[in-house]
Amino acid sequence: MPLKGIPHLISPELLYALASMGHGDEIVLADSNFPSESIARANGARLILCDGIPIPKLLRQILKLFPLDQYVAEPVALMDRVDDDKKKGLDVPIWNEYKEIVGNNVQFEMVERFKFYERAKKCFAVVRMYLPNIIQHNLTYYFLRKFTEICHSDKKSYLPSYIITKWDFSNKHSVSNFAFDYLNRIYTEAIFNINGLNPKLFQKSNKLKLMNELRCTLYFLRRYILTCRFAEENGCQQSLQTLPSYIYEHPYIYSLEDLVKTKLGELHKVLEPIVMKLRDHVLRCSLCFAKGFICEICNNEKSIIFPFNLQITSTCPGCQSCFHTQCYENGKLNCPKCQRTKTRKLVRKNFS
Structure with missing residues (x-):
């Protein structure tokens, strides 16, 4: 909230x-x-x-x-x-x-x-x-230029501003040759932090919201997959690494191509099978499963939870511990591990 x-x-x-x-x-x-x-x-x-x-x-x-x-x-x-x-x-x-x-x-x-x-x-x-260096450029400076007729050849393109502010793919817009070439050059560059530019966009588009959930799931799964020798042997690491690294390392950053493919449902078709494969590995692998969490609020030892189960778990932003979402909310967001750490610091301070 x-x-x-x-x-x-x-x-x-x-x-x-x-x-x-x-x-x-x-x-x-x-x-x-x-x-x-x-x-x-x-x-x-x-x-x-x-x-x-x-x-x-x-x-x-x-x-x-x-x-x-x-x-x-x-x-x-x-x-x-x-x-x-x-x-x-x-x-x-x-x-x-x-x-x-x-x-x-x-x-x-x-x-x-x-x-x-x-x-x-x-x-x-x-x-x-x-x-990325490309994001330091002024992405709108070409709209401030005055172009003559010879600078246009009826080229059309999606405009990032329309997509990011309104999730508007209804029409491609007429742009100058200069702008068209520039937008083509940055089409595959991961330069748009949607969470920073317009976090409300995730609520406006169900497809984008589902895509972000997939990418956040990959973000948590990668910690298990990239450190597991069995994941390397069975090809799970290779499956993850077929994706651009920003897809699973920076879940809120998108390229213009990613946004278009999200709208068309194409990116979802690519990521969903990989997520299912990696999730299945973690739940079946003895090494990965041993890295699961027991919710320290309810202390239910029979329920091993993982941070990539976004629907039922919450992760402490301070120590990255994982809890049942219901337990975490009922506990008024007080993380037991953070409380212990805070108490230990106070004890050390009092004895020092």
């Missing part, structure tokens, strides 16, 4: 992390070039994926909920340029945008690259925003 007043770009996992942070805790907003996974693993920091969302856009939303530390002279830190870039006079325009968002009166700390890495290892969470 979406909460009122929470910016739509703030995922449940990110909201949980922000709410859990206290005095002295730091959070890193990182692009795809930053070694997010290795930094997060160093000291067990949370790795939160917000792929497809530009850092400035997410930063604006975070600051609506998250106050900067007023008792620190420089509450925001940036990774400084290396010496060679400084000698070349390399400009970093995005820094000015950050300062505009945070406030020009806020002091920024410039941290040397490797010192920044070490500091990041001690942070509370790392938020990674994987943004």
Whole structure:
């Protein structure tokens, strides 16, 4: 159930992390070039994926909920340029945008690259925003150009804006030759984060909602399949890897081709047999089945549950533990594992 007043770009996992942070805790907003996974693993920091969302856009939303530390002279830190870039006079325009968002009166700390890495290892969470290069282009700039008649040859194309805002495939629209070529070039590029651009679209289209459920199921299944030697032997890993990796790693990111094929039902026909095959493997495989969960709320040891059973289970955004949805909701969203972790931290703090 979406909460009122929470910016739509703030995922449940990110909201949980922000709410859990206290005095002295730091959070890193990182692009795809930053070694997010290795930094997060160093000291067990949370790795939160917000792929497809530009850092400035997410930063604006975070600051609506998250106050900067007023008792620190420089509450925001940036990774400084290396010496060679400084000698070349390399400009970093995005820094000015950050300062505009945070406030020009806020002091920024410039941290040397490797010192920044070490500091990041001690942070509370790392938020990674994987943004393919193509998405950094202005996808609408060609509509602002004035084209003469020779720039048109009655070419028509689906417009991403119509699809993402209204799920409108009723007509292909006349576009310039330039726009037509550009839309063709990006047709297969996975650049549209539907959850970030228009999360209500999943409610508007039943086909898209079912597709997202399939992809979320694949997202959870991959953790079992890619770590199971039996899945490699029986071809399940190969079946999964026939798909583009973003299909099962980033369930909310779509290409224009994916959206069209979802509308036509073609993508569903491709994914459903793979999902059924992988699910069947996990339930039959002794190694995978041993990784199932017992709901810690009802403690029914006879009921082994898995996070890919989306209809009956819920996953804690903090620790990724799995529960019966009914138990989780009746428990008012209090995760037993997170409660134990919190209690242990308090005990350590009291004894330290």
